[in-house]
Amino acid sequence: MTNALPDLILEPMVRNALAEDLGTYGDVTTRTVVPHDTTYNACINAREPGVVSGMQVAEIAFRLVDPTLKIVTARPDGSVCKPGDLLMSIEGHASSILMAERVALNFAGRLSGIATKTAGFVAETKGTNTRVTCTRKTTPGLRIVEKQAVIHGGGYNHRFSLSDAILIKDNHIAAAGGVRQVLEAAKANASHMMRIELEVDTLDQLAEALEVGGADVVLLDNMDTPTLTKAVKMVDGRMVTEASGNMKLDRIAEVCTTGVDYISSGALTHSAQTLDLGLDF
Template sequence: MTAQPPLPDMILEPLVRATLAEDLGTYGDITTRTVIPSGTRYLARIVAREAGVASGMQVAAIAFRLVDPALTLRVLVPDGASFDAGAVLAEVEGEAASILTAERVALNFAGRLSGIATLTAAHVAQAAGTRARITCTRKTTPGLRIVEKQAVLHGGGFNHRFSLSDAILIKDNHIAAAGGIRAVLKRVKAQASHMLRTEIEVDRLDQLAEVLDEGGADVVLLDNMDTATLREAVAMNAGRLVLEASGNMRLPRIAEVAATGVDYISVGALTHSARTLDLGLDF
């Protein structure tokens, strides 16, 4: 996968701090404090129980560092890299008590995010050889959007908007409330900032024709169209606007949708249905 620059640690630290605080509760790790003698040192390894694409290594490193800055962590498989079952993804060395205290939070992040990256990579592979790019949606775990979207990048995908303030995305309910496609696009042309891109959702070809005739949009979201209709939409558009296929985009269907000539395929399942990858911490 294409290497992605890491996010600044200062952006991720509040998220990791909150997760550690949730896990430590009101009195900290009482098991570790009770049974592990002070000064006990170990080398532990994060090991993959199955193959996949790494994500969350940066976040896991922050978790260990926040618990104990004296821990030494070496990432052996960086975010965005593929690995086989049995691979050692990282090593952490230092106080055994500190490693055990940070273990679950670090593995929760690394497993969850590696699962997203791995699922994304599977979708990207299905679109290989076409112009179509695989993109995620805002169907993310509350509070985890920034790292889940980063995991999509690690898997070779692209990001849709991060929040409601990123762009204008006119959905079917907006169209209904605003009085129709032409009415809503007229408002966009009259009021929207020149710095904002505008996307509008259609689910029929006559609606696409209306968008193309009225103008005011940069991107058209083709919602829940069958493959034949998507091909017709691409032909009608003739390269004028960016086209995004969305809705019912299951993995077995990605190749045929990508072959229609659409520019993007948005897949909510990348984040809302990804399976957590099986990673373990071995002393």
């Protein structure tokens, strides 16, 4: 399994989703119509092509409901699938499989959609050194698995939280009084372990940032391609460069020609379409 996280980190999230779905009285449909001792072999299959993510989370869902289920993952997270491919088989009590089915599929479909969308972006960077990274525009409560799905799709992760790094954006600059002020404050107060990224909207702001110094990364926000090209030349390797703002799939290859180090896109997580997966007995 690619870059698997410890189950311990993921279990609370999955447990909450199961509790939400089972409600106060459990699966009344299954309990009413399925004999208690019925066993089945169920399969999660892909119904469209894509990149798989969420198999680890789906397995946790099944195991939390019933640790006796026999689960085999045929397509691990990060693998490519085509319609009809078997992703996972689950054998055991039918009632247990049915109770966990929707939560497992919700996670796996959502996360596979993110991985698939990310893979499409990454494919546009082929032949360049530019990397695709996500943002904090994630579903509340699901950030860790959505960012993991980005990795499964071949992308990279930006900050996980506000505490990971100092990212000075336009509103920080406005509140503090300017580029010089925020950089001088960051240099004076930041831990030596904390990296500093500065967002700039214009080449004039970039020039001032280069003069003041102190930033490790510069976020070049909402710039057209010619301006991005000039910005990367101005930086000349003194900072890591990140292009952001309106970074849609049809623009990625063009932006890569500027030589920018990273392209960040919130669309990887906030606009990904769920991959169609199904569970069949």
